[in-house]
Structure formats: structure tokens, C-alpha cells
Amino acid sequence: MNIERIRQPFIEIFPGDFSNNSMQRNTPKVLFATIQPAGFDNPELIAFNEVLSEEIGLGKYENKDLDFLVGNNLPENVQTYATAYAGHQFGNWAGQLGDGRAILAGEIISETGKKTEIQWKGAGATPYSRHADGRAVLRSSVREYLMSEAMYHLGVPTTRALSLAFTGEEVMRDIMYNGNPALEKGAVVIRTAESFLRFGHFELMSAQREYNSLQELADFTIENYYPEITATDSKKYRDFFENICTRTANLIVEWFRVGFVHGVMNTDNMSVLGLTIDYGPYSMMDEYDLNFTPNTTDLPGRRYAFGKQGQIAQWNLWQLANALHPLIKDEKFLEDTLNNFGTYFWEAHDQMLCKKFGFDQLQKEDEEFFTNWQGLMQELQLDYTLFFNQLEKITQNTNISEHFKEVSYIILNEEKREKLNSFIKSYEARIALNSISREASLEMMKKANPKFILRNYLLYECIEEISNGKKEMLEKLTRALENPYQEIYPEFSTKRPAGYDDTAGCSTLSCSS
Structure with a gap:
């Protein structure tokens, strides 16, 4: 090097x-x-x-x-x-x-x-x-x-x-x-x-009332990392904050798309460039659960649960707004920008779900459809990634109950099988409203839905192997993660084995390094 x-x-x-x-x-x-x-x-x-x-x-x-x-x-x-x-x-x-x-x-x-x-x-x-x-x-x-x-x-x-x-x-x-x-x-x-x-870098300067240095830090960040900001007067700080809000919203939507739960979204773990940073007690989603947190330190309040990540991002941006207020000096602008965050985030979120389901455009009825889907996923404890993989494979002759049986973490009784069948019928009716072909719809789904995610139990097994001087698992996982939209190793495209449900460092983790 x-x-x-x-x-x-x-x-x-x-x-x-x-x-x-x-x-x-x-x-x-x-x-x-x-x-x-x-x-x-x-x-x-x-x-x-x-x-x-x-x-x-x-x-x-x-x-x-x-x-x-x-x-x-x-x-x-x-x-x-x-x-x-x-x-x-x-x-x-x-x-x-x-x-x-x-x-x-x-x-x-x-x-x-x-x-x-x-x-x-x-x-x-x-x-x-x-x-x-x-x-x-x-x-x-x-x-x-x-x-x-x-x-x-x-x-x-x-x-x-x-x-x-x-x-x-x-x-x-x-x-x-x-x-x-x-x-x-x-x-x-x-x-x-x-x-x-x-x-947190901006919070520190503001808390210490080092406002000249706060401005220098903002100017440095804008000049080096925000080329889209062209204003030269005080407006550039408003543009800076708006851009951070947009990047943050887009980041969290991507977390929702792939089923990533950060686990410790403190303001010092938030990037002003909209990057995922500080991989600690994170987890990829196994069974779908809006209330899931992988961080034992986050219990019982579940502040950083999967479904709360958009809300917490907005809360964190309020703290950044307070830190940047000495440069922006416009309370109404900050309040309006933050209040608009939720509108932007949820529209981007629903547009993302449209791609996962293969819908060519968002319709007003889709909010109810997505809500029903979330309820079904949680009640049937369906695996988030595997559900969409199976959804791509449905044909007219598919036995729905059998098709989804292996992606549920519970045994589906007759009542739950009927709910699943009913939902799939509603999905097929919604797909029929597309103005694009089914082939184009499937291509959209395949680009939005990974075939491989790096589950905690796989990481656990890999760490155990490396500890024992072996690297085969590391090499296989590296190849799989470099090609997440392909199924290179079918054995990795399965739900979490039951034996790992209560294993420390596998299903849940602490903030300990």
C-alpha cells in the first residue's frame, strides 16, 4: 500500500x-x-x-x-x-x-x-x-x-x-x-x-458556545462534502440543514428496505453525510417485528426499535437544529423543515415499499394495503427477507400456505393460513392495477429485495470459526455479501435456526465491544 x-x-x-x-x-x-x-x-x-x-x-x-x-x-x-x-x-x-x-x-x-x-x-x-x-x-x-x-x-x-x-x-x-x-x-x-x-461534532461546538468554530466547521463540511450547496451567504446554512435532513431520511428508508436495525441511534452515532456509522448491537431483521430491538441496553423501552428509526432520526435532527441555530437564527425555518421531515420520510418509505412489492406507482389505497401487510407479517411471524423472495415466485398454481410455510417462525394454523391466502389475493388484485408488465414488475422487485442478508447467527458462526483459526466461513460470507441480490449459497437463504433464538451475541447483543 x-x-x-x-x-x-x-x-x-x-x-x-x-x-x-x-x-x-x-x-x-x-x-x-x-x-x-x-x-x-x-x-x-x-x-x-x-x-x-x-x-x-x-x-x-x-x-x-x-x-x-x-x-x-x-x-x-x-x-x-x-x-x-x-x-x-x-x-x-x-x-x-x-x-x-x-x-x-x-x-x-x-x-x-x-x-x-x-x-x-x-x-x-x-x-x-x-x-x-x-x-x-x-x-x-x-x-x-x-x-x-x-x-x-x-x-x-x-x-x-x-x-x-x-x-x-x-x-x-x-x-x-x-x-x-x-x-x-x-x-x-x-x-x-x-x-x-x-x-455530535456540531453539538459540542454549540454547547461550548464556540460559535466562530461552529461556523468554521460548517463551512468546512459544506465546502468539502456538499457541492450541491452553492449559496455564499447565510442561506448556505439553511441549505446545509435541509440537505442533512434529506440524506438522513433517505438513509433510514434504505435501512427499512433491507431490514436493518441500528440498535443505538444516539446523536453521536449519526453521520452528517447520511452514512450508516458505528456498527455495534445492530441486526438484520429475521421475523418481521416493528418493535424489535437487537440491543439489550435498549430494553425495556425499545427506543431504537426497527419501526421507530424514522421517528428517532427526526428527534436527532431536532438536536442538530438546536446546535446549528446560532448559524441559521430562524426558528420558523427549522421548525418547518423538521415538521416536513415526516411527510418526506413516509412518502419515500411508501415509494420504497412499492418497489419491494413490484407496484409501478404509489396509489392512495396503498397505505391501507401496507398497514394490513405489516399486521400480517407480525401476526404470522414471517421472515422479512424470505417473504419477499417467496412473493417473487408466486404463480397461478402456487399453494400459498405451503409456499410460505418455511418462512414463518411459527406453525400456521387454519385461521392464519386463511389470513395469508386472503392477503395474497389482495396483493394479486393490486398488482393487476399496474400499467407495466409482470416481467417489469418482477425485475423491480429483484432489485429492491436482497436474496442474502448478513444475519446475526451467520456472523456468530463466522466469529466462532475465526476464533478457532478457520476462515472458510469468512470467505463464503464475503462472497455472498458482495452479491446480495443473487442466491450464491442457498444454505444462507433460510430463516434463523431455532437453536439460536436465545444465544447471546446472536439474537440480541449488548453495547459491549
């Missing part, structure tokens, strides 16, 4: 130098702190994303690159740092937070001019680690590496993953926060993004 091309991208607003001291602390009036990765004596490469490396301008992997991938023996041109941000966590103001186990290496510009930030996750403590060790364990690192790439290939805006490596250390973690800590293998992921800027 050509790491000599890495440069420092971040605007220099109140930098702090903590390069020789990673003690966790508050750093008022500081937006980032220089810090060195911990360094690891016995690293081992697990996976390297060569296609991504070539794409962003780093080139092919060589054995000597392993040191860089875990933050060892860095060249002089790489000045590493961590950023400070604030945020609301589970609806409460948490004050200063920051990159607790993420350290930025810098930015690389490809030959096509594309800018990409590069960041280690799990490479050691920073001033923002809040008394944690800044390390990451294998299971969270595998989950981040694979899921971010899975989302990319599904067509969902996301950060991406360049590499995954063992550190050679063991890390103590209490996976379920129940007083049973245990040693686990440590690992480091390098993740990439156009930018890792979050709602």
Missing part, C-alpha cells in the same frame, strides 16, 4: 496535543487531540479488502503493510488524532464524548480525486475513552468489517472496512453486562469514509 499519500484532512479548530498521554479526560475548547496508537507486538492479518484499497488509492497489500494496519511503526507523514464530539444518548444529554477507540490516520485522495478518511478502530485509548481501554474484541471487529461491506453492496450509504487483524492481545469484556467478564481476542479494524463527521 502507498501510505505515503495519506495527508491530514481535518480543519484545525482548537487542536490539542496529547500524543504522549492517553489519559481519559475532558478537553474543553478542543475539537481534536493528537494521539499515538497503542502498538501491538504480535499482530496477524485476518482479512484485507484489496478492491477497496485499489479504489481509494492505496494499492495492493504487501506483507510490510501489516504494521500500518494495526497502527505500528507509522511513517513520519502520518499524524494520528482523535476527535471530540458531544451527543444525546438514549434521549439524554451526555456532554462531551469523542473517539474513544477510533484514531484517524488521515485522508487519501485517489487518482480520480475521491477523498477518503482512514481510521483505526480498537488501536488504543484516547483522551475521549471515558476510562475504557480503547481496544476492540474480535467479535465486534468481525461484525463491523463484514456488515459495513454488506451494507455497501446492498446499496445502503455506509462507512466501509479496509482490513481486519488480530492484535495478539486479549481484552477483558463483560458481553452481557451481567458481572461475568471474560478475556477475548483483541482485534483492530481499519474503516474508511468520505468523512466521519457526526451530529
Whole structure:
């Protein structure tokens, strides 16, 4: 890899130098702190994303690159740092937070001019680690590496993953926060993004009343990441907020399309570029349930449940609006923009469902149809992805009850089979209203509905294999996630096995790394 091309991208607003001291602390009036990765004596490469490396301008992997991938023996041109941000966590103001186990290496510009930030996750403590060790364990690192790439290939805006490596250390973690800590293998992921800027960066500057720096940060973000904004006066900040709202709404609609549940949508986990960021206690949807949360820390309130993600995105945007108010200074504009968010989101959501069902255009009766479908899915505990896969295969001679039997997580009695039959009849009646051919409708469905999703139980099995020195599952999952709209491995296109229903780290997870 050509790491000599890495440069420092971040605007220099109140930098702090903590390069020789990673003690966790508050750093008022500081937006980032220089810090060195911990360094690891016995690293081992697990996976390297060569296609991504070539794409962003780093080139092919060589054995000597392993040191860089875990933050060892860095060249002089790489000045590493961590950023400070604030945020609301589970609806409460948490004050200063920051990159607790993420350290930025810098930015690389490809030959096509594309800018990409590069960041280690799990490479050691920073001033923002809040008394944690800044390390990451294998299971969270595998989950981040694979899921971010899975989302990319599904067509969902996301950060991406360049590499995954063992550190050679063991890390103590209490996976379920129940007083049973245990040693686990440590690992480091390098993740990439156009930018890792979050709602929380703006919240921090505003909370500290550093309004000049808030403006500098907004100007920097607009200039580098929002080329569509052409206004040069104060209107550009209104345009900035409107664009963030639109990108955020579009992102959450994509989550709904593929059945992704983030699990911890705190404002510090929200990207101002509309990217999926911070893969922690997430899950892809198995049985359809609007009230499903994969995060045990989110119980019993289920603030971040699947069906609430649009509502929470709007709530988070209210907090960003408060942070940007010193630049925008127009309460009515902010209120109108936020009130319009719901209208835009639900229209985009229903347009998305039209594609999943193969409807050529949204009709006013479709809202009732979608509501009935949601009720059916929850009552019959139908698998979200597999339901649509089966829907594509229906013919005039299909036995509906038998056709959908294997995608339900319960045994369908006569009453439930009748409800399923009745719904499919209503679907066929609705399809008949299309002005396009059935072939065109099916093509639309195939583009909207993945054949493969990276389910938690598959990740669990993969992590177990890697822990035991095997990579076959990793290689198969990588190939499958790179082709999610094809059924490469039929054994992956099945519902979650019953044996995994109550397995920690499989059906549900905690926020523990």
C-alpha cells in the first residue's frame, strides 16, 4: 500500500496535543487531540479488502503493510488524532464524548480525486475513552468489517472496512453486562469514509458556545462534502440543514428496505453525510417485528426499535437544529423543515415499499394495503427477507400456505393460513392495477429485495470459526455479501435456526465491544 499519500484532512479548530498521554479526560475548547496508537507486538492479518484499497488509492497489500494496519511503526507523514464530539444518548444529554477507540490516520485522495478518511478502530485509548481501554474484541471487529461491506453492496450509504487483524492481545469484556467478564481476542479494524463527521461534532461546538468554530466547521463540511450547496451567504446554512435532513431520511428508508436495525441511534452515532456509522448491537431483521430491538441496553423501552428509526432520526435532527441555530437564527425555518421531515420520510418509505412489492406507482389505497401487510407479517411471524423472495415466485398454481410455510417462525394454523391466502389475493388484485408488465414488475422487485442478508447467527458462526483459526466461513460470507441480490449459497437463504433464538451475541447483543 502507498501510505505515503495519506495527508491530514481535518480543519484545525482548537487542536490539542496529547500524543504522549492517553489519559481519559475532558478537553474543553478542543475539537481534536493528537494521539499515538497503542502498538501491538504480535499482530496477524485476518482479512484485507484489496478492491477497496485499489479504489481509494492505496494499492495492493504487501506483507510490510501489516504494521500500518494495526497502527505500528507509522511513517513520519502520518499524524494520528482523535476527535471530540458531544451527543444525546438514549434521549439524554451526555456532554462531551469523542473517539474513544477510533484514531484517524488521515485522508487519501485517489487518482480520480475521491477523498477518503482512514481510521483505526480498537488501536488504543484516547483522551475521549471515558476510562475504557480503547481496544476492540474480535467479535465486534468481525461484525463491523463484514456488515459495513454488506451494507455497501446492498446499496445502503455506509462507512466501509479496509482490513481486519488480530492484535495478539486479549481484552477483558463483560458481553452481557451481567458481572461475568471474560478475556477475548483483541482485534483492530481499519474503516474508511468520505468523512466521519457526526451530529455530535456540531453539538459540542454549540454547547461550548464556540460559535466562530461552529461556523468554521460548517463551512468546512459544506465546502468539502456538499457541492450541491452553492449559496455564499447565510442561506448556505439553511441549505446545509435541509440537505442533512434529506440524506438522513433517505438513509433510514434504505435501512427499512433491507431490514436493518441500528440498535443505538444516539446523536453521536449519526453521520452528517447520511452514512450508516458505528456498527455495534445492530441486526438484520429475521421475523418481521416493528418493535424489535437487537440491543439489550435498549430494553425495556425499545427506543431504537426497527419501526421507530424514522421517528428517532427526526428527534436527532431536532438536536442538530438546536446546535446549528446560532448559524441559521430562524426558528420558523427549522421548525418547518423538521415538521416536513415526516411527510418526506413516509412518502419515500411508501415509494420504497412499492418497489419491494413490484407496484409501478404509489396509489392512495396503498397505505391501507401496507398497514394490513405489516399486521400480517407480525401476526404470522414471517421472515422479512424470505417473504419477499417467496412473493417473487408466486404463480397461478402456487399453494400459498405451503409456499410460505418455511418462512414463518411459527406453525400456521387454519385461521392464519386463511389470513395469508386472503392477503395474497389482495396483493394479486393490486398488482393487476399496474400499467407495466409482470416481467417489469418482477425485475423491480429483484432489485429492491436482497436474496442474502448478513444475519446475526451467520456472523456468530463466522466469529466462532475465526476464533478457532478457520476462515472458510469468512470467505463464503464475503462472497455472498458482495452479491446480495443473487442466491450464491442457498444454505444462507433460510430463516434463523431455532437453536439460536436465545444465544447471546446472536439474537440480541449488548453495547459491549
